[in-house]
Amino acid sequence: MKLALYYIYLFLIAIPLLLTITILAAGITIIGSALGGGRFFGYWPGSIWGRLFCIISLVRVKVYGRENISRGQSYVFVANHQGAYDIFSIYGYLGHNFRWMMKKSLERIPLVGYSCKVSGHIFVDNSSPSAVKATMEAAERRLAGGMSVVVFPEGSRTLDGRMHTFRRGAFSLAVEFGLPVVPITIDGAYTILRRGSFLPRPGRITLTIHKPIEAPEGGRHELADLMDKSYKAIASAL
Secondary structure (H helix, E strand, C coil): CHHHHHHHHHHHHHHHHHHHHHHHHHHHHHHHHHCCCHHHHCCHHHHHHHHHHHHHCCEEEEEECHHHCCCCCCCEEEECCCCCHHHHHHHHHCCCCEEEEEEHHHHHCCCHHHHHHHCCCEEECCCCHHHHHHHHHHHHHHHHCCCEEEECCCCCCCCCCCCCCCCCHHHHHHHHHCCCEEEEEEECHHHHCCCCCCCCCCEEEEEEECCCECCCCCCCCCHHHHHHHHHHHHHCCC
């Protein structure tokens, strides 16, 4: 009965409201970025959009460990990927300016894809070696400018709720720039809107921001060790 009432609310109120908010957030991002405010407008409209998406969907988000990150520091954030609400929860509740590294297919989403492009988010293109190189160069430019990036190193949303093998791309960036890697555990998003589902359920998501994994003093990260530490940190809060 409660779920039936939720879906009535979803179709009559939440979905029309979320569509309106999405259009407004994308429009503001495009205009603000075109006027030269990409650093601000590439994050804050999306952050407000992500938070409202959760609130209106009746999804509560609890954050632990925000004290582990500093506002002015550049990081490579890596998180497990349980479902679509991973995006809304991180965007809305991380509290740190960043750019996404996202699948290139998302560039085709009307209005939203274009707003992400003009505001400096990074589309990952694995279609050829030259495309991969261009992706990494775009990420390097963002990091060199003091920006942080958020990556789902599994590459796609889990099909079974379990965390799967990490890809090395994001970690290679951290090695190259000597940047701290911050693992983020997302727990609860799989039950709210898993891959293959179209309608969310109300629920709760927990974000755990772990302590940064710093490069050794006077040295560089060791790639395999960095990936292993990140995986274990994320798994520890699931």
